[in-house]
Amino acid sequence: MLFRNTMAQSASVIAGYLFSFLLAPLMISRLGLDAFGVWAVTGAFATYAGLLDLGIGRSLARFIAVYDAADEKHRIDECVGLGLLATVVVGVATAAVAVLVAPFASDQLGVLDSGEMRLVLLSSVAIWTLNGIDGVLTAVGIGLRRMVPPNVATTVGATINFAFSVAALLLSSSLVVYALANAAAGVFALIPAAIAMRYVWRSPYVAWPTRELVKDVLGFSIKNQVGWFADLINFQTDKVIIALMVDIRAAAVYEIASRVVLAVRSVAVLTVSAMIPTAAARIVEEGRTVIEEMYRRYTLRTCAIAFPLFTVTSVTAPFLLIAWLKTAPGDAELLVPFLTLAYFVNITTAVGSTIAIGAGHPGMASANSVLIAVVNVVLTLALAPIFGLWGVVAGTFLAVTFGSLLFNVRFLRLFGLQLRDLLAAVLPAGVLALGLGIPPAIIALLVGVPSGRPSATFWLLISAAIYVIPYWLIATRRGYLPSQLEFRPFRRPDSIGAAS
Numbered sequence: 001m002l003f004r005n006t007m008a009q010s011a012s013v014i015a016g017y018l019f020s021f022l023l024a025p026l027m028i029s030r031l032g033l034d035a036f037g038v039w040a041v042t043g044a045f046a047t048y049a050g051l052l053d054l055g056i057g058r059s060l061a062r063f064i065a066v067y068d069a070a071d072e073k074h075r076i077d078e079c080v081g082l083g084l085l086a087t088v089v090v091g092v093a094t095a096a097v098a099v100l101v102a103p104f105a106s107d108q109l110g111v112l113d114s115g116e117m118r119l120v121l122l123s124s125v126a127i128w129t130l131n132g133i134d135g136v137l138t139a140v141g142i143g144l145r146r147m148v149p150p151n152v153a154t155t156v157g158a159t160i161n162f163a164f165s166v167a168a169l170l171l172s173s174s175l176v177v178y179a180l181a182n183a184a185a186g187v188f189a190l191i192p193a194a195i196a197m198r199y200v201w202r203s204p205y206v207a208w209p210t211r212e213l214v215k216d217v218l219g220f221s222i223k224n225q226v227g228w229f230a231d232l233i234n235f236q237t238d239k240v241i242i243a244l245m246v247d248i249r250a251a252a253v254y255e256i257a258s259r260v261v262l263a264v265r266s267v268a269v270l271t272v273s274a275m276i277p278t279a280a281a282r283i284v285e286e287g288r289t290v291i292e293e294m295y296r297r298y299t300l301r302t303c304a305i306a307f308p309l310f311t312v313t314s315v316t317a318p319f320l321l322i323a324w325l326k327t328a329p330g331d332a333e334l335l336v337p338f339l340t341l342a343y344f345v346n347i348t349t350a351v352g353s354t355i356a357i358g359a360g361h362p363g364m365a366s367a368n369s370v371l372i373a374v375v376n377v378v379l380t381l382a383l384a385p386i387f388g389l390w391g392v393v394a395g396t397f398l399a400v401t402f403g404s405l406l407f408n409v410r411f412l413r414l415f416g417l418q419l420r421d422l423l424a425a426v427l428p429a430g431v432l433a434l435g436l437g438i439p440p441a442i443i444a445l446l447v448g449v450p451s452g453r454p455s456a457t458f459w460l461l462i463s464a465a466i467y468v469i470p471y472w473l474i475a476t477r478r479g480y481l482p483s484q485l486e487f488r489p490f491r492r493p494d495s496i497g498a499a500s
């Protein structure tokens with residue numbers, strides 16, 4: 001079930017990133033790099049508004065899984081009610097703030113006048129609010145570990161958004177029109193989400209949350225929110241600092257590079273995307289003895305899938321960016337490898353973080369995220385005035401790498417595991433992934449910057465094939481991959497990948 005749920009989660013996220021990948025060249029062509037940068041920065045501001053729900057929306061799936069395992073079905077309706085209430089209240093409050101700060105944002109970022117900026121900010125808030133409602137509805141199926149229907153709904157919603165976005169860009173080169181179209185798409189995307197919830201859960205669907213439930217959820221969600229806030233700083237604040245301390249075009253270049261890196265990271269994290277509700281339910285049903293087995297198994301599989309994704313993205317970055325955008329703006333082809341290497345280390349914490357949250361220890365992951373965020377901001381603010389864009393990148397790289405290593409040490413101590421449990425999963429997959437990256441890296445150095453999309457696409461495919469095929473065969477033979485992803489004719493009889 002976990003593999004099927006993971007694949008369901010993966011399909012919807014990959015679809016979203018695929019649509020984003022296809023939209024980016026059209027957005028830059030129609031809106032221009034400056035407007036693209038404004039959209040990235042205003043989107044970051046709207047995302048910060050999500051902090052005001054105190055982490056309720058992000059914690060619902062975990063509580064739904066716990067209440068389902070404990071056979072407290074009425075609590076699930078209350079969870080939906082609490083999630084909807086928090087999302088709507090935050091959305092209304094943030095919309096009022098957006099109206100007031102529009103003139104200031106217009107002055108600082110330029111490109112749009114205050115009236116246009118107000119519409120863009122309100123659209124960003126509407127998009128966040130509608131996505132939040134959508135997330136509450138789909139959390140029911142995710143928490144019940146019936147993840148196919150909600151993720152089908154998410155994929156349909158992403159398709160609706162893509163269609164509205166393309167239509168807006170073809171009809172107009174205005175960022176305001178594009179923003180309003182995205183907000184309208186969010187309204188229509190609620191329909192498949194509501195249908196999916198109805199499919200997996202019986203009426204009345206929603207109930208007014210009791211004080212007891214609110215207390216339980218908030219006690220967990222606020223701790224979890226701290227970690228999300230820190231992650232938000234790491235993923236979003238860099239572009240804001242660049243926009244204010246360098247310029248909006250540099251922020252746009254950073255956004256392009258970070259989209260590639262975060263897309264790869266998100267795909268890599270999908271290996272544990274279904275684990276939080278699963279871990280929470282298993283710990284309730286079987287006790288903490290399952291933690292060691294889950295950690296060893298899924299750390300190996302996560303690294304075996306994530307490491308090659310990061311490596312091939314790093315070594316083929318020039319080919320990828322030109323095949324995608326026709327040209328690599330600024331230093332984007334150099335930014336991608338540096339940012340990717342930071343998250344190469346960070347992905348080793350993915351299984352530990354999800355298990356800690358599932359076991360009811362969100363504060364552990366949150367504290368580490370706060371540490372990374374503080375170090376990131378300090379280094380970024382110190383280095384940006386001296387080195388500009390590259391100072392921001394250096395600060396992010398150092399903070400993420402240091403914090404990730406520290407988290408692994410703390411996790412092992414908390415749950416009584418050994419360093420060899422981590423190294424046995426990380427080192428073999430890491431050595432294989434990096435070692436096989438040498439041939440495509442040599443190709444990239446010899447070819448240099450391709451002259452156009454056809455040439456870039458050709459070398460991208462050649463380099464990827466040279467890397468992926470041998471990695472797949474060797475990882476299968478050594479039993480690193482889940483059985484469902486192995487090349488079966490090449491697997492060994494006693495492969496540890498026999499179990500998913």
